Amino acid sequence: MTAHRNFKRQVRARAAKTGESYTSALRHFRPTPAGDLVPDARTPGSVRLAVAQTPVREDPRDAAALRGSGRQVRALMREAGASGARIVHFPEGAICAPHKRVMSVDGPDAVGPADWDRCQWPVLQAELASIAELARELRLWTVIASAHRLTEPHRPHNSLYVISDRGEVVTRYDERLLSKTKVSYLYSPGSSPVTFDVDGVRFGCLLGMEIHYPELFAEYERLDVDCVLLSTTGVSPGNAAAQAQGHAAANSYWLSFSVPTQHSATAPAGVIAPNGDWLSRCPVDGSPSLAVVDLDDAAEAAAEAVTHARPWRRAARAGAHAGHRVADPRSEDRTAAF
Structure with missing residues (x-):
C-alpha cells in the first residue's frame, strides 16, 4: 500500500508541475511488479474521440440509399469537427451492410453465394471519396466501414478504412473472424491486426x-494500444455491449x-473506460x-486500471508468480483433506 501511495503522490506531483490532468500525468509512468516506478516506453498523448451511431441500409443496389448514407456520415463528421474531435468512428454498415438475401444468387428465399455485381460500386466509391475529402477539409481522422473490392473472382473484404486528417487512406482493417454466412457466401477474411x-x-x-473473440482483444493489448475501435451491426446488441465492457476492463x-x-x-453507441465503465x-x-x-480525461479509477492493472497482468502472464510457488505435499495432493 505504501508503494501505491508513493506512486500516486509522484503522479500528482507531475500533474501539479505540468498542469496535466491526473490521468494524463500518470500515463508517463508504469510500476513494475515490485512496486518501483519506471518511465513508460511510450507516452501516449490525449485525443478527443467521437463515436457515431447511424442508420444501416442493406441494399447496395440502391444508389439513392448509398448517397443518403454518405450524406448522413458527412453530417456527423461536421458535427464531430465542431465538437473539437480529432477522430470520428463509424459502425459497420455506415454506408451499407449488404444483406445476405439481397446479395444471394439463389434469390431472396435462399441464402447462397453473393453476386457482388449487384453492388453500385461507382456510387459507393464516390461516397467514400467525398468522405475522405471532407476529412481533409475538417482535419479529422475518420474510421469508416465499407466493403473493399478485390480482384475477380475473389469476394471483397469487410473492412474499416482509416482516413487521416489529410484525407488519405493510411491503413485498412479487414474483418478476420467472420460469421459462417459471411465467410461462406459474402466476404474474404482478413489476415492481420491493424494499429x-x-x-x-x-x-x-x-x-x-469479432466481439465474440477475446483473443483478438488480448492481441491488441500486447500491441500496446490505448483504444480499440469496434464497429458492428449489432450481434445480440445488449450482450455485445456487456462483452465490450468486459474486454475493455480485462x-x-x-x-x-x-x-x-x-x-x-438496448445498446447505444458509446465509449468504455479502461475499468469497464461507460x-x-x-x-x-x-x-x-x-x-x-x-481519452485522457477518464475517472481516476479508470486511469489506475491503465497504470496498475495492465502492467501487473502483463507481469503475471509472463511468469511473475513463479517465484512465489512452494514445494509442499499438501499443494500437490489434489485430494488432501480439509
Missing part, C-alpha cells in the same frame, strides 16, 4: 462478429463501441448521433 496513432494515442480496429484500455441506430434502445453513450431514441470523449 495506427493519432496525436500519440494508439488505436486498434475490430469489426463485426485489457485496461478504452473501447469505442459503434453500432447502428437500430440498436440504440464514459459516454449516444441517445437511445434511434437518432443518428455522436458520443464525444477525451
Whole structure:
C-alpha cells in the first residue's frame, strides 16, 4: 500500500508541475511488479474521440440509399469537427451492410453465394471519396466501414478504412473472424491486426462478429494500444455491449463501441473506460448521433486500471508468480483433506 501511495503522490506531483490532468500525468509512468516506478516506453498523448451511431441500409443496389448514407456520415463528421474531435468512428454498415438475401444468387428465399455485381460500386466509391475529402477539409481522422473490392473472382473484404486528417487512406482493417454466412457466401477474411496513432494515442480496429473473440482483444493489448475501435451491426446488441465492457476492463484500455441506430434502445453507441465503465453513450431514441470523449480525461479509477492493472497482468502472464510457488505435499495432493 505504501508503494501505491508513493506512486500516486509522484503522479500528482507531475500533474501539479505540468498542469496535466491526473490521468494524463500518470500515463508517463508504469510500476513494475515490485512496486518501483519506471518511465513508460511510450507516452501516449490525449485525443478527443467521437463515436457515431447511424442508420444501416442493406441494399447496395440502391444508389439513392448509398448517397443518403454518405450524406448522413458527412453530417456527423461536421458535427464531430465542431465538437473539437480529432477522430470520428463509424459502425459497420455506415454506408451499407449488404444483406445476405439481397446479395444471394439463389434469390431472396435462399441464402447462397453473393453476386457482388449487384453492388453500385461507382456510387459507393464516390461516397467514400467525398468522405475522405471532407476529412481533409475538417482535419479529422475518420474510421469508416465499407466493403473493399478485390480482384475477380475473389469476394471483397469487410473492412474499416482509416482516413487521416489529410484525407488519405493510411491503413485498412479487414474483418478476420467472420460469421459462417459471411465467410461462406459474402466476404474474404482478413489476415492481420491493424494499429495506427493519432496525436500519440494508439488505436486498434475490430469489426463485426469479432466481439465474440477475446483473443483478438488480448492481441491488441500486447500491441500496446490505448483504444480499440469496434464497429458492428449489432450481434445480440445488449450482450455485445456487456462483452465490450468486459474486454475493455480485462485489457485496461478504452473501447469505442459503434453500432447502428437500430440498436440504440438496448445498446447505444458509446465509449468504455479502461475499468469497464461507460464514459459516454449516444441517445437511445434511434437518432443518428455522436458520443464525444477525451481519452485522457477518464475517472481516476479508470486511469489506475491503465497504470496498475495492465502492467501487473502483463507481469503475471509472463511468469511473475513463479517465484512465489512452494514445494509442499499438501499443494500437490489434489485430494488432501480439509
